[in-house]
Amino acid sequence: MSERIEIPAEKLHEEMLKLRQGKHLDFLRSLTGMDWGEEGLGVVYHLEDTNTGDNVVISTRTTNREKPELPSVSDIWKGAEFNEREVYDYYGIRFVGHPDMRRLFLRDDWVGYPLRKDYDESLNPLRMTNEEPVDTTQYIEVQHDGSVIEKRETIFEEDEYIINIGPQHPATHGVLRFRVSLEGEIIKKLDVHCGYIHRGIEKMCESLTYPQTLALTDRLDYLGAHQNRHALCMCIEQAMGVEVSERVQYIRTIMDELQRIDSHLLFFSCLCMDMGALTAFFYGFRDREKILDIFEATTGGRLIQNYNTIGGVQADIAPDFVQKVKEFIAYLRPMLKEYHEVFTGNIIAQERLRGVGVLSREDAISFGATGGTGRASGWACDVRKRHPYAMYGKVDFKEIVHTEGDCFARYMVRMEEILESMSIIEQLIDNIPEGNYQEKMKPIIRVPEGHYYAAVEGSRGEFGVYLESRGDKFPYRLKFRATGLPLVSAMETMCRNAKIADLIAIGGTVDYVVPDIDR
Amino acid sequence: MEIKKPTIKSIPYEDFKDNEYLENMVKQLNEGGTKVLVGCLDDLINWGRSNSLWPLTFATSCCGIEFMAVGAARYDFARFGFEVARASPRQADMIMVAGTITHKMAPVLKRLYDQMADPKYVIAVGGCAISGGPFKKSYHVLNGVDKILPVDVYIPGCPPRPEALLYGMIQLQRKVKLEKFFGGVNRKEKEPQNPEQA
Numbered sequence: 001m002s003e004r005i006e007i008p009a010e011k012l013h014e015e016m017l018k019l020r021q022g023k024h025l026d027f028l029r030s031l032t033g034m035d036w037g038e039e040g041l042g043v044v045y046h047l048e049d050t051n052t053g054d055n056v057v058i059s060t061r062t063t064n065r066e067k068p069e070l071p072s073v074s075d076i077w078k079g080a081e082f083n084e085r086e087v088y089d090y091y092g093i094r095f096v097g098h099p100d101m102r103r104l105f106l107r108d109d110w111v112g113y114p115l116r117k118d119y120d121e122s123l124n125p126l127r128m129t130n131e132e133p134v135d136t137t138q139y140i141e142v143q144h145d146g147s148v149i150e151k152r153e154t155i156f157e158e159d160e161y162i163i164n165i166g167p168q169h170p171a172t173h174g175v176l177r178f179r180v181s182l183e184g185e186i187i188k189k190l191d192v193h194c195g196y197i198h199r200g201i202e203k204m205c206e207s208l209t210y211p212q213t214l215a216l217t218d219r220l221d222y223l224g225a226h227q228n229r230h231a232l233c234m235c236i237e238q239a240m241g242v243e244v245s246e247r248v249q250y251i252r253t254i255m256d257e258l259q260r261i262d263s264h265l266l267f268f269s270c271l272c273m274d275m276g277a278l279t280a281f282f283y284g285f286r287d288r289e290k291i292l293d294i295f296e297a298t299t300g301g302r303l304i305q306n307y308n309t310i311g312g313v314q315a316d317i318a319p320d321f322v323q324k325v326k327e328f329i330a331y332l333r334p335m336l337k338e339y340h341e342v343f344t345g346n347i348i349a350q351e352r353l354r355g356v357g358v359l360s361r362e363d364a365i366s367f368g369a370t371g372g373t374g375r376a377s378g379w380a381c382d383v384r385k386r387h388p389y390a391m392y393g394k395v396d397f398k399e400i401v402h403t404e405g406d407c408f409a410r411y412m413v414r415m416e417e418i419l420e421s422m423s424i425i426e427q428l429i430d431n432i433p434e435g436n437y438q439e440k441m442k443p444i445i446r447v448p449e450g451h452y453y454a455a456v457e458g459s460r461g462e463f464g465v466y467l468e469s470r471g472d473k474f475p476y477r478l479k480f481r482a483t484g485l486p487l488v489s490a491m492e493t494m495c496r497n498a499k500i501a502d503l504i505a506i507g508g509t510v511d512y513v514v515p516d517i518d519r
Numbered sequence: 520m521e522i523k524k525p526t527i528k529s530i531p532y533e534d535f536k537d538n539e540y541l542e543n544m545v546k547q548l549n550e551g552g553t554k555v556l557v558g559c560l561d562d563l564i565n566w567g568r569s570n571s572l573w574p575l576t577f578a579t580s581c582c583g584i585e586f587m588a589v590g591a592a593r594y595d596f597a598r599f600g601f602e603v604a605r606a607s608p609r610q611a612d613m614i615m616v617a618g619t620i621t622h623k624m625a626p627v628l629k630r631l632y633d634q635m636a637d638p639k640y641v642i643a644v645g646g647c648a649i650s651g652g653p654f655k656k657s658y659h660v661l662n663g664v665d666k667i668l669p670v671d672v673y674i675p676g677c678p679p680r681p682e683a684l685l686y687g688m689i690q691l692q693r694k695v696k697l698e699k700f701f702g703g704v705n706r707k708e709k710e711p712q713n714p715e716q717a
Contacts, residue, residue, distance in 0.1 A: 105623075105659075106623065106659070107622070107623055114658050114659070119658075121658050124622070124658065126622055126625060126661060126666075127622065127626070128625060128626050128629060128667070129626060130626050130627075130630065131623075131626070167624065167627055168577060168608075168627065168631055169606070170576045170606045174578070174579060174580070174583070175579050175624060175627075195621070195623050196579070196621060196623050196624045196627070197579050197580055197618070197619060197621055197624065198621055198623065198659050199619055199621060199654045199657050199659060199660055200654070200657035200658050200659045200660065201654070201657075203657070203658060204654065204656060204657050207656070215653060216653065216654075219580070219581055219653065222580065222581040222584060223584070266584070269591075281591065282591055282592045283592075285587070285588060285591030285592055285593070286591065286592040286593060288588075289588070289591075289592075289593045292588075302585070302678075302680065303581055303584055303585060303678055304581060304677065304678065514579075514580075515579075515580045515581070515618075515619075
C-alpha cells in the first residue's frame with residue numbers, strides 16, 4: 001500500500017503542474033472517482049515518472065455533494081480528459097476548466113449519478129426513445145475573481161459535414177460510435193461516443209464478495225481474460241499478504257502469454273479483414289483455435305476461462321498441457337512467416353498502414369496510451385518491464401519498441417510480440433516446479449482496510465486495478481484502469497487530417513476492445 | 520397434403536432435443552388442412568429460405584468473438600448457408616443478438632430490428648441476451664432481449680460454444696421450415712410490450 005498524498009482542491013491544479021514539470025511525473029496511470037460518503041466526493045490520481053518509474057498517489061476531495069466542483073487536470077495530462085468525463089458521469093463532479101464536460105457513458109437524459117452510494121436506481125427505467133445528437137457541450141470556466149461560470153461550447157458547427165459511424169458497424173470492433181466531421185475525404189474532427197456496452201461492472205463489484213468480483217473481470221476485455229483476472233487476484237493477494245506458490249506464478253505467466261498470442265492473432269485476423277484481406281482472417285482464426293483448445297483442456301473455458309482465483313488457480317494444468325503448448329509453438333513459428341507473406345509484404349497493406357495515423361511519443365505518454373500503441377510510438381511502457389510481476393522479472397525477453405508511431409509500427413509491434421511471448425513460454429514451460437496450485441484461503445475473504453493498486457500488462461496495454469477496502473467482504477470501490485479508454489481518447493489526435501478510410505486502419509491497429517473501454 | 524416434420528439433411532431427427540415444440544407447430548398447421556399446390560410452394564420457399572439465412576453482423580461483446588469463430592475456418596457456418604453475414608440490416612434475414620444489451624444500446628437494437636425486412640428472426644445468444652446474465656443486477660443492462668424483440672431461439676452459455684451456436688442456428692432453420700406463407704400465417708408471437716408503456 002503506497003502512501004496517498006491529499007491535496008486540497010484549491011491548490012490542486014498548481015500542485016499537479018509542479019509535479020508534472022518539476023518532478024517529471026508525466027504519465028497519468030489512473031484517475032479514479034470516489035464517493036467517501038460523509039467525507040465527500042473526490043478523485044484519486046496515480047502518477048508515474050516514465051524515466052525512473054517512481055509512483056505517486058494523489059487524492060483530492062470536495063464536501064459539496066449538491067454541486068461538487070474540482071479543478072481539471074486535462075490541460076496537464078491529455079488522458080485526464082476522458083477520465084474526468086467518466087468521473088462526471090459516475091459521480092457528478094464537474095471539472096472546472098475541462099473543455100468538454102459531457103457524460104461519457106450514459107445517456108444525456110440519465111437522472112442521477114450511478115456510482116454514488118446514495119444512487120436511486122428506480123429513477124432510470126429503460127428508455128426506448130432514440131438519442132438526440134447534441135452538438136454542444138458545457139464548459140466551466142473560472143473568472144479572474146475566482147467565480148465560476150458555465151458556458152456552452154459547440155463541438156460541430158451548423159454547416160459542418162458530419163458522418164456517423166457506429167454503434168453498429170463491423171469495423172469498429174464492437175459498439176463504439178464516432179461522429180466525424182469531414183472536409184472532402186479528410187477528417188477534421190472526431191467525436192467519440194462510448195457507453196453502448198457500459199455494463200456498470202464497477203458498481204456491481206461493490207455489492208459482490210471478492211471471489212464473485214473475479215468473474216466480471218474476464219468479461220471486461222475478453223481477449224485478455226487471464227491477464228485481467230490475474231491483475232485483480234494479484235491486487236487482492238498483495239493486499240492480504242498472500243504469497244502464491246512458484247507453480248502458480250509459472251502457470252499464470254504461461255497463461256498470460258498464451259492469452260497475449262491469442263489476442264494478437266485475433267488482432268491480425270480482424271485488421272486484415274477490415275483491410276479487405278479475408279483469407280488472413282481465416283488463417284488467424286484457424287491458429288487461434290489451437291490456443292483455445294489448450295485453454296479448454298486446462299480451464300474448461302474457451303474464450304472466458306475463469307481460471308485465476310485468489311491464492312492460486314482454479315485447477316491444476318492438464319496432463320498434456322506442456323506437450324500441447326510445445327507443439328503449438330513449433331506449429332506457430334512457420335505460420336507467422338506465412339502471415340507475413342500473405343499480408344505484411346502486400347503492397348495494399350503497406351500503402352494503407354505506413355505513415356498513417358501517427359501518434360507521437362509525447363502524445364502517447366500524455367494520453368497514457370500504453371501497450372502496443374505506446375510501444376509503436378517509442379515509449380517503453382511494458383508493465384512486465386516497468387514493474388515486473390509473476391515470473392517476468394526472471395525470464396529474458398525483449399521489449400519491442402518501434403519509433404514511427406504509425407499504423408504499420410503498431411502492427412509490427414504486435415506481430416513481433418507474438419515471437420517474444422513464445423520465447424517467454426519456451427523458457428518457462430519445461431521448468432514448471434511442483435507445488436500447490438491453490439493456497440488455502442479462508443471461506444470468507446476480507447481485505448484489510450486501505451487502498452491498493454496493481455497492474456499487469458494486458459493484451460493491449462496496462463490493465464490496472466485500484467481497490468479501496470474498508471475491511472469488509474465487499475470492496476468499497478473497485479476501479480479497473482481500462483486499457484482501451486486512453487487509446488480511444490487518443491483517436492482524435494491520430495485521425496485528425498487522415499482520410500476517412502484510414503479511420504478503419506487506425507481503429508484496427510489501435511486494437512481496442514469496446515467492453516473494456518465501457519466497463 | 521400433410522406438413523411434414525422439419526428435417527435437416529445428414530442430422531437424424533432424434534438428435535435434436537426440443538422436437539415436441541416443433542411437432543406442436545406441425546399439428547397446428549395440419550389441423551386446418553393444407554392444399555397440395557400451396558403446400559408444395561410453401562415447402563419450396565421454405566427450403567430455399569431456411570438454407571440461406573443471412574445473419575446481420577451484430578455483436579456487442581464476448582459472444583461476438585464466438586460468433587466470429589463460428590464463421591471462421593474450424594466451425595464454418597457456411598456449411599449450413601449462413602456465410603453471407605451482412606453489415607446492413609436491410610439485407611439480413613436474422614439478427615444474432617450476441618452480447619449484453621445495455622440501456623443505451625436497446626433503442627439502437629430495436630431500430631436495427633425495425634430496419635430489417637420481413638420475414639425476420641432473432642436469436643438471443645448467451646446469458647446476457649437471454650436474461651442479463653452475470654450483469655442482471657446492473658443499473659444499465661437490459662434483462663433479456665425478449666423484453667424488446669420477439670426471440671425465436673435462445674442459446675444459453677457464457678459465451679456459448681460454437682457447437683451450441685450452430686445447434687441454435689439449425690433449430691432456427693427447422694423453425695423456418697414450418698412457416699406457412701400462403702393461406703394463413705403461423706407466426707403469432709405477440710410483440711413485446713414497450714416497457715415504457717407497461
